[in-house]
Amino acid sequence: MMALTAKMKIYDRLHTAHDGPYTACDGKLFERRQKAHCESFMNAIIFTIKKMSNPIYLNTAACGLVMPETLVAANQLYAGFEHNSSTRSEEWRMRVEGRIRQAIADFVGAEARSIAMVPNFSWAWNGIVQSLKGSERVLLFKRDYPSLLEPFRINHFDITWVDAPDGFNIDLDAVTKAISNKQVDIVALSHVLWSSGYKTDIKAIGDLCRQHGVLFMVDATQSMGANEIDLAQLNIDVFAASNYKWMNAGFGTAVLFIADGFLEKYQPVVGGHNSYKMVNGVMQYTPSVQSYEPGHPNMYGLTVLESAIKHKMGLGVANIQNHNYSLAQKFLLGIEDLPVKILGDYSMNHRTAIVLLKDEEGLGDYIKKHNIVVTQRNGLLRVSMHYYNTAEDVQVLVDCLKEKYK
Ligand SMILES: Cc1ncc(COP(=O)(O)O)c(C=O)c1O
Numbered sequence: 001m002m003a004l005t006a007k008m009k010i011y012d013r014l015h016t017a018h019d020g021p022y023t024a025c026d027g028k029l030f031e032r033r034q035k036a037h038c039e040s041f042m043n044a045i046i047f048t049i050k051k052m053s054n055p056i057y058l059n060t061a062a063c064g065l066v067m068p069e070t071l072v073a074a075n076q077l078y079a080g081f082e083h084n085s086s087t088r089s090e091e092w093r094m095r096v097e098g099r100i101r102q103a104i105a106d107f108v109g110a111e112a113r114s115i116a117m118v119p120n121f122s123w124a125w126n127g128i129v130q131s132l133k134g135s136e137r138v139l140l141f142k143r144d145y146p147s148l149l150e151p152f153r154i155n156h157f158d159i160t161w162v163d164a165p166d167g168f169n170i171d172l173d174a175v176t177k178a179i180s181n182k183q184v185d186i187v188a189l190s191h192v193l194w195s196s197g198y199k200t201d202i203k204a205i206g207d208l209c210r211q212h213g214v215l216f217m218v219d220a221t222q223s224m225g226a227n228e229i230d231l232a233q234l235n236i237d238v239f240a241a242s243n244y245k246w247m248n249a250g251f252g253t254a255v256l257f258i259a260d261g262f263l264e265k266y267q268p269v270v271g272g273h274n275s276y277k278m279v280n281g282v283m284q285y286t287p288s289v290q291s292y293e294p295g296h297p298n299m300y301g302l303t304v305l306e307s308a309i310k311h312k313m314g315l316g317v318a319n320i321q322n323h324n325y326s327l328a329q330k331f332l333l334g335i336e337d338l339p340v341k342i343l344g345d346y347s348m349n350h351r352t353a354i355v356l357l358k359d360e361e362g363l364g365d366y367i368k369k370h371n372i373v374v375t376q377r378n379g380l381l382r383v384s385m386h387y388y389n390t391a392e393d394v395q396v397l398v399d400c401l402k403e404k405y406k
Contacts, residue, residue, distance in 0.1 A: 056372040056393050061194065061222060061354050061384035064248035070307035074300045092299050100306045104255050107309050108239070109230035114263075116256040116292035117302055121221050121242040122147035124256040127292055128217070128238050129155060131266040136185040136215075139178050141170055143195045148188060148219050160184050168196050168344035179208050186215045191229075192222035196343045197354030197382070199223070206235035215262065221245060224255070225308075226324055226386060227352060228317050237262040243301075246386065249308040252301035258289050270294055320387045324353035327385040327394050331355060334398035338405050343380075353385040363404065370400045 057065060080088035098112070105112040118124040129151035137158040140149055152159060160183060162174045170189075178184045187209055192199050202218055209216040217238040220229060225246035231239060239257040243249035268275070268287050272294025277286040312320065325348060332346045332355065341358040344351065357363065357380065364376040375382035385394065 054371075056396050058383045058385055058389065058393065058397060059373045059375055060226075060245055060248075060386040061197075061382055062245070062375045064225070064245050064386060065388060066248055066250050066304070067308070067311060070248070070304055070311055073307055074303035077303050078300055089299060092303075093297075096299075096303070096306075097297065100302050103306055103309050107313070108224070108255065108257060109232040110257050114257050114259065114289055116258070116289045117297055118240070118254045118256045118292055119252055119298060120254045121219060121240050124240045124254055124292060125219070126151045127268070127270045128240075128256075128258070128266075129157075131269045132157075132186075133266075137183065139175065139184040139187045139189075141189055141193070143193065144188075144190050145194050145219060145221070148190060152188070164196065164198065166344075168198055169350060170198060170200065175205065176208065179205075179212050179214050182212055182214070184214060186217060188217040188219075190219040190222060191224075192220075192227070192352050192354065194222055196356055197351060197384075198344070199227075199350045199352050201350075202234055202236065210235035221254075222354065223352065225312060225317070225320075227321050231257060243305050243308070247305065247308055247312070248386075249305040250301060252298045253305050256289070256292055258292075263289060268292060315387060323387055324385050324389075325351075327389055327391065328353040328355060330391060331383065331385070331394045331398065334394065335401055338401055340401060340405070355383045357381045357383065361404075363401075366404050367397070367400060370396075372397055372400060 077088065077092060097117075101115050101117060102112045104117065105115045108115075116124070118127075125147060134155060134157065137160065138152050139160045139162060140152060142161050142163045160178050162171050162178070164170050170193075175187070179187060187205060189200050189202075189205070191202050202216075206216045208214075215237045216235060218236050218240075220239055220241035222245065223229065224241040225243075225248065227246075236257070237259045240254060241247075242254040244251045244253075268291035271285075271287065271291045274293045274295075275285055275287050275291040276283045277288075278284075279286070328351060329348055332342075332348075335342070335357075336346050340363065341360070343356040359376060359379050359381045364374075364381050367374060367381065368376070374384075383397065
């Protein structure tokens with residue numbers, strides 16, 4: 001990975017010379033850079049990373065690859081735990097924890113005081129749902145992720161279910177009507193659907209919710225790290241995402257954002273030592289977003305996350321998104337004339353870099369035999385591409401499918 005690190009340094013120098021240091025990860029600074037420069041940089045990185053991976057890995061929607069350089073600081077931290085763990089961990093809490101919270105906040109366009117660093121999406125979501133009154137009427141999508149749905153279902157919320165009649169596109173008329181007619185108090189949806197790859201228009205839905213006084217809760221586990229997200233521009237009340245997929249930060253951490261208005265109305269019903277603040281030398285119960293961090297943090301995981309955020313900011317999330325979408329487009333074009341069935345059509349409308357195919361006639365096993373890793377589940381194959389994938393990776397899969405159906 002020396003080559004990659006060197007490239008990053010060169011990039012940092014170029015970047016600083018042109019634009020000044022990064023302040024937020026909105027990718028816009030990167031966009032101003034000459035396209036050719038971006039492409040050659042991206043290609044160099046992709047080439048280096050490609051050499052690291054053995055199988056053709058098209059499965060970030062299941063779990064993202066972790067880059068070795070994002071482990072360095074975390075390994076150093078734990079090496080310190082071999083000899084003086086109390087001092088090292090206290091140092092981390094004093095000096096690093098706040099910095100990581102700020103890095104996360106910058107990455108998603110929020111204030112640090114609205115960010116909790118939680119163990120996973122499901123934990124955060126359950127905590128949030130517990131804080132509701134229980135009488136709220138909630139709009140949910142039938143095929144959304146179980147951890148998004150269950151906390152509402154098992155707690156007997158009044159649920160308005162929406163579906164995707166064609167198996168891909170969420171029934172937006174039903175969503176719009178339910179919000180506009182005030183039939184629901186909360187809309188809770190994934191930004192990108194695990195089950196289809198459908199990308200929800202969180203800007204339009206958030207705006208409509210705000211207009212009608214409806215709360216909007218978003219699961220961004222299948223999007224954060226691969227899609228531009230600027231919470232400052234979005235009307236979202238609660239936003240949560242695990243970091244082991246498109247953030248490439250391994251297991252054990254997730255991000256939770258709670259808007260001020262939501263937190264004022266719905267006080268946390270989970271708590272612990274982080275619910276206390278020192279006031280005039282006395283520890284006082286002071287509930288805040290940090291009540292969602294009741295115990296000691298995952299220092300290793302969060303240190304990996306900090307490095308992963310830096311890595312992504314270096315690449316530019318806008319670049320990652322463009323790269324990934326162009327691979328998805330290439331894949332769709334490549335298989336359009338084959339007798340495989342996909343969820344949705346062959347356009348990029350409401351799509352990210354996740355494509356689901358019907359697993360028929362032994363297709364999944366055939367792909368696996370050719371050393372290509374995708375998700376095989378429930379009669380479907382889920383193909384997903386991230387920044388370390390290349391056009392050649394996609395071509396290998398397309399050729400494999402062509403071979404199967406020739
Ligand atoms: C949309 C979505 N949300 C959440 C998760 C995972 O949540 P957790 O990390 O809490 O298990 C997944 C995993 O596949 C997912 O696809």
